[in-house]
Amino acid sequence: MPNNQFKRGELYSFITGMASTALARRLQKNFKQAGIEITIEQWSVLYHLWKEDGLSQQDLCVRSFRDKPSITRLVDNLEKLKLVKRVPSKNDRRINLIYVTEAALHLQEETMNMANQTLNEALEGVSKEDIERCKEVLQQVYDNLNQGVR
Amino acid sequence: MPNNQFKRGELYSFITGMASTALARRLQKNFKQAGIEITIEQWSVLYHLWKEDGLSQQDLCVRSFRDKPSITRLVDNLEKLKLVKRVPSKNDRRINLIYVTEAALHLQEETMNMANQTLNEALEGVSKEDIERCKEVLQQVYDNLNQGVR
DNA sequence: TTGATTTAGTTGCATAACTAACTATATGCC
DNA sequence: GGCATATAGTTAGTTATGCAACTAAATCAA
DSSP: OOTOOOTTTTSHHHTTTHHHHHHHHHHHHHHHHHTTOOOOHHHHHHHHHHHSSEEEEHHHHHTTOOOOHHHHHHHHHHHTTEEEEEEEEETTTEEEEEOOHHHHHHHHHHHHHHHHHHHHHHTTTTOOOHHHHHHHEEEEEEEHTTTTTO | OOOTTOOSSSSHHHHTHHHHHHHHHHHHHHHHHHHHOOOHHHHHHHHHHHHSSEEEEHHHHHHHTTHHHHHHHHHHHHHHHTTTEEEOOOOTTEEEEEEOOHHHHHHHHHHHHHHHHHHHTTTTTHHHHHHHHHHHHHHHHHHHHTTTTO
C-alpha cells in the first residue's frame, strides 16, 4: 500500500478544484464590476500573449493547458471582440500567429492588477512558504498525470 | 504591501486549476476505459449521494460547490441514465429529494476505487505532510473567497 | 515526383458552467 | 386571512470543454 494512500471522503475537493473555481468566479465578478466584458478564459489567453505576442494557436494550447478546439474558439471570440488578430505565418501556411490589438493592450494593466489583487485576497493568511509548497504539489500532480503523454 | 504579494507570471496555473483539470480528465479516461459511461461531474453528484442518500438539490449545490441550474441539469441527466430518482418531499413540496438507484449502487465500489487509485497516482512522490499542507491552503483560499458571501 | 505520415487548425456534437429571469411553494407579518 | 418576502427548483441564452472526425499544408521516404 502506497504511503500516501488517500482516505475516502477527502478526495472530492482535490478533484473538483473548488479553490481555483472560486478564484476564477471572483475574478470574473471583479472584471464585470469594473465594466470589463471578457471572460476569465479569454483573459487567460490574453495573459500569455501579453507575455509573448505572436504565439501560434499550438503554443497557446501548450501554455494554457487547453486542447486545440478550445483555443480555436477562444481565439474566434477574442477576434470578434477585436482583441486579437490571426495572422497566417509566412514560413508555414498552416500556422496562425496571434497578435493582440491596441484595445487588448489597454486592458493589460488594469486586469493584471485586478488579478494580482484578487489572488492576494485569496491567499490572505497563507504564508509564502505554504504557497510555494502548494504550488510545487500542484505542479507535481500535473507532471505525474502527464508523464508519458505527449 | 501584503507580505504574500504574488509575483506576476506565477498566478496563471493557480487560477486555472490545471492540476485538478488534469486529474478530472484522467479519471474520466479511466472510467471510459472501464466501460463506465458517466461524466466526472455526474460521478461527483453520486459521490455525495453515496455518502448521504436523499439529499435535496439545494444540499447538493452546497456540497458540490455548484449553482442551482447546474444541479438541475446534472440530476436531469442522471435521471435519464436511471442512476438517481427525484422524490418530492412530503413536508415541503418545493423540495426534491434525490435518491440513488440500485444501478448507481453497483457503480459505487468500482468507481470509488478508481478515483482513489487515480488520486494516488497523481500524488506519487508527494509526502503526506505536503498533501496536508496543500489541502489546508486550498481550503483557506476557498474560505477567504467566500467569507461574507452566502 | 509521388504517396504516406505528421502537424496546425477547424467543425460538429454532447455536456457543463454562469447569469438572469421565471414558477411554485412556504413563511412571516399586519 | 391576505399580501410581501424568501426559498427550491426550472428554463433560456451564452460561453467553454472534451472528443472525434475532418481539411490543408508540410515533411519524409521510396
